[in-house]
Amino acid sequence: MDQKIVNYLNEHKDLHLEELFEFLAIPSISAIPDHKEDVKKAANWTAEALHKIGLENVNVYSTKGHPVVYGEWMKAEGKPTVLIYGHYDVQPVDPLELWDSPPFEAEIRDEKIFARGASDDKGQTFMHIKAIEAILKTTGTLPLNVKFCIEGEEEIGSPNLPSFVEENKELLSSDVIVISDTSMLERGKPAICYGLRGLCGLQIDVKGPNSDLHSGLYGGAVQNPIHALVEIVNSFHNSQGEITVEGFYDRVEEITNNEREAFKAVLDDENLLKQLGLNELYGEKDFNTIERLFVRPTLEVNGIYGGFQGDGIKTVIPSKASAKITCRLVPNQDPNEIVELIQKHIEERIPKGVEVSISLFDKGYPFVTPFDHPAIQAAGRAYEEVYKVPTAYIRGGGSIPIVATFDQILKTPVVLMGFGLPTENFHAPNEHFHVENYEKGMETICHYWYELEKSL
Amino acid sequence: MDQKIVNYLNEHKDLHLEELFEFLAIPSISAIPDHKEDVKKAANWTAEALHKIGLENVNVYSTKGHPVVYGEWMKAEGKPTVLIYGHYDVQPVDPLELWDSPPFEAEIRDEKIFARGASDDKGQTFMHIKAIEAILKTTGTLPLNVKFCIEGEEEIGSPNLPSFVEENKELLSSDVIVISDTSMLERGKPAICYGLRGLCGLQIDVKGPNSDLHSGLYGGAVQNPIHALVEIVNSFHNSQGEITVEGFYDRVEEITNNEREAFKAVLDDENLLKQLGLNELYGEKDFNTIERLFVRPTLEVNGIYGGFQGDGIKTVIPSKASAKITCRLVPNQDPNEIVELIQKHIEERIPKGVEVSISLFDKGYPFVTPFDHPAIQAAGRAYEEVYKVPTAYIRGGGSIPIVATFDQILKTPVVLMGFGLPTENFHAPNEHFHVENYEKGMETICHYWYELEKSL
Structure with a gap:
């Protein structure tokens, strides 16, 4: 040149x-x-x-x-x-x-x-x-x-x-x-x-009473949409960092030992901790950091919101609460199938006393x-x-x-x-x-x- | 007159x-x-x-x-x-x-x-x-x-x-x-x-990485502060609507049968459902609606927030997430003691990879x-x-x-x-x-x- x-x-x-x-x-x-x-x-x-x-x-x-x-x-x-x-x-x-x-x-x-x-x-x-x-x-x-x-x-x-x-x-x-x-x-x-990695995602909207309620006058007698949302969101992972949506991992391609070996050179956990200001990393058990990033799928909540967010307190039971979720997918997961599995997972877990609606985001293979x-x-x-x-x-x-x-x-x-x-x-x-x-x-x-x- | x-x-x-x-x-x-x-x-x-x-x-x-x-x-x-x-x-x-x-x-x-x-x-x-x-x-x-x-x-x-x-x-x-x-x-x-009912409350702030992260580049390898917060918040209640903070109910005054009887005249569940636009009420098992409101204590999340809240998606792992919580207390609960029990409950459950700080709101007996x-x-x-x-x-x-x-x-x-x-x-x-x-x-x-x- x-x-x-x-x-x-x-x-x-x-x-x-x-x-x-x-x-x-x-x-x-x-x-x-x-x-x-x-x-x-x-x-x-x-x-x-x-x-x-x-x-x-x-x-x-x-x-x-x-x-x-x-x-x-x-x-x-x-x-x-x-x-x-x-x-x-x-x-x-x-x-x-x-x-x-x-x-x-x-x-x-x-x-x-x-x-x-x-x-x-x-x-x-x-x-x-x-x-x-x-x-x-x-x-x-x-x-x-x-x-x-x-x-x-x-x-x-x-x-x-x-x-x-x-x-x-x-x-x-x-x-x-x-x-x-x-x-x-x-x-x-x-x-x-x-x-x-591929991508799919959805938004969960939980709807309770038709108006925000005074938590003193109604607290204890109606389902709080935040509690219901948190119950759903918490059900996506177990305490080992694994995703508990049934079938989520079914099509995930196993990595070869050669690939695992090659990855070892790539990432330094200590550097990553320092860079992110963290004391410890966290992720799916039985995999190291680079494997979690390169070849393992994820389900992450990108946003959650409901009720009062200002300074101090407002003793309210909100009428609704929402969460935005995206998954990173690896070969050979299909974003359409994964979204269906998550929808099914949610539908089987809708808490009492609220309505839950789901809207889908765009997908990538x-x-x-x-x-x-x-x-x-x-x-x-x-x-x-x-x-x-x-x-x-x-x-x-x-x-x-x-x-x-x-x-x-x-x-x-x-x-x-x-x-x-x-x-x-x-x-x-x-x-x-x-x-x-x-x-x-x-x-x-x-x-x-x-x-x-x-x-x- | x-x-x-x-x-x-x-x-x-x-x-x-x-x-x-x-x-x-x-x-x-x-x-x-x-x-x-x-x-x-x-x-x-x-x-x-x-x-x-x-x-x-x-x-x-x-x-x-x-x-x-x-x-x-x-x-x-x-x-x-x-x-x-x-x-x-x-x-x-x-x-x-x-x-x-x-x-x-x-x-x-x-x-x-x-x-x-x-x-x-x-x-x-x-x-x-x-x-x-x-x-x-x-x-x-x-x-x-x-x-x-x-x-x-x-x-x-x-x-x-x-x-x-x-x-x-x-x-x-x-x-x-x-x-x-x-x-x-x-x-x-x-x-x-x-x-x-009395009142006490606290805010839970969960802090993860020092900056919002791209969920593709880091997702799966770091604890998501929203996941950590949701895990804590979800631990406050069991699936029966009961509060699982150890000792929370210890001092709660039993109501007499006469009082229970008198309450029966007071509230009409059907009217309440209609008024709030709900299909079903929800609360602590073994108590009816009016008892849940008059003589039972509560723990309600009044606000939760973290990450992206706008329209559409933003594939982010937020640096932090927060929840605001208040309890309604009944005789003879002590707001100072209840706040301590909740703090202890949280401190025993801090998920890996994040820091959690708690700030207290004002209290009422x-x-x-x-x-x-x-x-x-x-x-x-x-x-x-x-x-x-x-x-x-x-x-x-x-x-x-x-x-x-x-x-x-x-x-x-x-x-x-x-x-x-x-x-x-x-x-x-x-x-x-x-x-x-x-x-x-x-x-x-x-x-x-x-x-x-x-x-x-």
Whole structure:
């Protein structure tokens, strides 16, 4: 790979950061309807960025939800084609008071870019755009054909992307799909993620009396919706950290001893404890931390609420109480089946004196690709050229539902090439992205296109 | 009793309602620090109202919290003295969107006064002021001596009243204390409440990782503070609705068969179900509804919260989760002891991987007076003269912590003479007060002062 490409990135560093900060300033929170226009603005910003670097057929495709941005460069005749997927939407920012700087006013502190979306996933999407820019501007061509597909609903489970992909199979066809939305192991330790957990979730709404009641006048004689909710929620796990929903683990793929052995090198419990400010870790018995994260499914309550939340006391029995629950799924669990099992579990346990309703969230299938696939090995070599250390091959605890969709609809191998760090507060206050990986990442991506051209 | 008194009340009906609406317009929410000035305004309004009807030594006494308003009429030489207690503070109003009319803009619909504080307790306090006005204006004197003690912290557990009472024993000395802050049985069925449940409470704060975490990246490997909280909260009751905190029931006074028998007439489960929009009632086994409300203690979660509460999903493991809990206590439970038992119960059950902290709320002792006391019987006769039906003698599920304080510090019998109805949404949206009981109540109070003078 020509050194000019790296020089170009260095020379344009300030300008590129300025552009990235502009992108990060758009509060494109896909989960909050009030931000619909901001999400649209981020889509248009992305399209303009693709257009500016010389891509063709740039288009903002409407969907039933937020739009999908497409652009391509198809002039490398006879060469492989890569489809780059990313997302321009971001997570909500509450609790806002825990941010040290405003989430949509990016700033660099301690060599980290602080902003919502800095790492997940505007920052990493932007890196792909600038890598293509650097190669095109310095060499006038690309070693392979490139397509970008950047969506705006990843943080809400990509509800409209499957039908978009289904309807645009030809447009999106490629030899390999590359996604940068995952993490390295830690600083200086790059990793290729060859598997992701799936996702399903539901909300439980418990309804009791038709109005909040005075706990003195009615307490003891009616079911308290909070008590009922807590009884249901507490029934999901046993005291060993295992999920007690019948059939939940039935289809879970056993891991091989080789895989178990390989995982041992990956995570350091002591570091994790320190990083999270905890005295002890906790999880399903008979598995260690990395196994719990990579290959075991979970059921987590992401939110619970009912009754008075202000300072002091309000002696009330609330009319209703709710909990939001998501599961992380592993091969070969089926999100539709898991949701049914949970619904059945709840329905068999509805406490007396309340009504319970369940609403479902979007789902994503778990995903795995063999780590000896040439596109994955080429990615590993690209990392090694820049980071000068061996690449780790890991599985990810999070979910990118669209990965399984690509897998199933386009039948194309997916390479997850992440530059985030697990400490970078994705989905939490003070999300950030290390400048070091932002810069090395762009260089790695450039190397990858040349490596990939040689491998496929 | 002179008919002129009743005529006076009728003639001044509109003017009195106007004054009451002015009182109800002051958002004197004692629990919310931002309303401190409003609470003060309500105190001054009360003092002015006492002064206007001809009371003497009217004073707004400062405390460490909200002030106490005092006023007296002591010219009935050789006659008994009654101390009237009430409170001018009100409950918070959230959720505001469930109110059909603004909580601090009183209006009459369906012969009911709708406003926060309409029944609890501004309305009932105001009735006492106007009853004294009516007697004084029409007869020029009172049948007995009267002292008013109206406080502003009842809805937050009266933290400063005990020391005020302790320091002003002489000022507050009386032969009987009368409080109108309880309910009748139902429309047309007056009741004297001769016992009240006590109160104690605490907040449980569960702290996990130092920041909200992405449930995909960390889910399964760390304790979720919501799960830990739910495990603790669920341990407070068994599946029979009984409280499982060791020692909780140890001092609970057994009820006599006579008392059980008398209760049978009081409450109609079918009506209660209809009123609350429920299909079934629920509570401690081996007790019926009225026993659960009158003579059995409770442990209720008044609020629970942690994680994401917005629309849709946010795949987060929250850093913390909290629950607010209060107990209703019956004779001879001691709130200090009960709080200690609950703390011990929690401390023995702290789940792995989280820290739990407990903070205490204010406490109130349970209270009972013999229902054959002459001051209580006189109150029963006063009701009967106006309502033309037998008075029921009941015990109340709610707590007025100050009742036990009066009992303990002043050693004076307390008569609870309520004019509210259990359906009037105290502490909830759309609190209201029936005009019928507002009017009959003032007449009943006037009768009571004459009956009391004859009895003591």
